[in-house]
Amino acid sequence: MQHALEASLQVLKPGGRLVVISFHSLEDRIVKQFIAKHSRDEYDRRAPFAAPKVMKLKALGRTKPSADEVAGNARSRSAVMRVAQRTSA
Numbered sequence: 438m439q440h441a442l443e444a445s446l447q448v449l450k451p452g453g454r455l456v457v458i459s460f461h462s463l464e465d466r467i468v469k470q471f472i473a474k475h476s477r478d479e480y481d482r483r484a485p486f487a488a489p490k491v492m493k494l495k496a497l498g499r500t501k502p503s504a505d506e507v508a509g510n511a512r513s514r515s516a517v518m519r520v521a522q523r524t525s526a
Contacts, residue, residue, distance in 0.1 A: 438464065442471045446493055449523040455494065458518045465517045472496050472521045494521040 445455050455472075459465040475494040481487055497520040502513045 438467055439471075442468070446475065446523070451523055451525040453523045454497070455521045455523070456518065458516055460516050462515070465519070468519050472519060476521065491524070493524055495524055496521050 442457075449455060457468045459468055472494055473496070476492050476496045478492055479490040499520070500518045502510075502516055507514045
């Protein structure tokens with residue numbers, strides 16, 4: 438899964454959206470940490486005046502199934518959809 442997420446950054450064009458649906462909490466954690474890692478500017482503490490590495494993704498949010506959807510399909514209760522948009526960096 439890590440390799441697929443990293444490869445997605447190479448394939449996405451600026452403005453493109455990354456949508457990942459995970460069905461397990463461990464999968465969701467991997468996706469959440471990946472998006473968080475690439476959604477913030479990184480500063481090098483050893484060179485405080487150097488330009489930061491710009492963020493590659495902008496986190497747009499997450500969606501969980503509604504109560505009606507879970508009532509109709511009990512297995513959907515653990516699904517989480519996370520969305521991020523590729524920046525121009």
